[in-house]
Amino acid sequence: MTKNNIELGLGIIKNTILDNLEKSFRNLDLSDDVLAAILETIDKEKAADEYPKKSRKKVINLDRPKREIAPENQCQRVMKNGQRCHGIKTNNVTKSCWGHMTPTEKEEHRMSKNKPSGKKYSLQRKLEDEADE
Numbered sequence: 001m002t003k004n005n006i007e008l009g010l011g012i013i014k015n016t017i018l019d020n021l022e023k024s025f026r027n028l029d030l031s032d033d034v035l036a037a038i039l040e041t042i043d044k045e046k047a048a049d050e051y052p053k054k055s056r057k058k059v060i061n062l063d064r065p066k067r068e069i070a071p072e073n074q075c076q077r078v079m080k081n082g083q084r085c086h087g088i089k090t091n092n093v094t095k096s097c098w099g100h101m102t103p104t105e106k107e108e109h110r111m112s113k114n115k116p117s118g119k120k121y122s123l124q125r126k127l128e129d130e131a132d133e
Contacts, residue, residue: 004055018042075100 025038075085075097087097091109094101101109
C-alpha cells in the first residue's frame with residue numbers, strides 16, 4: 001500500500017468515528033450551548049484533516065503524431081527483417097544507433113565521449129609557456 005492510500009483509509013476511519021460521536025452527542029440531553037460547542041469542535045476536526053487527492057493514471061494518447069527524425073540523423077544499418085533502421089544515429093563514424101553497434105564500437109564510443117576536450121590546448125599552452133621563459 002502506498003502512503004496516500006493509508007492516509008486516505010485513516011481519514012475515512014477518523015471521519016466515521018467523528019460522525020458516530022456527533023450522533024451520540026445529539027441523542028444526549030445537553031444544553032444548546034454545550035451541544036453547539038461540541039458539534040463545532042467535531043466540525044473543526046473534520047475540516048482540519050482533508051482527504052488526500054488520489055493521483056490519476058497518466059492517459060497515453062496513441063493518436064498523436066510520431067516523432068520525425070531527419071534522414072541524416074537516422075541509423076543506416078539494416079534490421080533482421082530487411083528494412084533500414086530509422087532509429088536515432090548515435091555514432092557518426094559507423095552511422096548506426098546504439099542497438100546496432102557491436103560491443104567494441106560501444107566501448108570506443110564511450111571512450112571518445114569521456115575524453116577531456118581541453119587536453120590538447122593545455123599541452124600546447126604549456127609548451128608555449130616553456131618557450132617564452
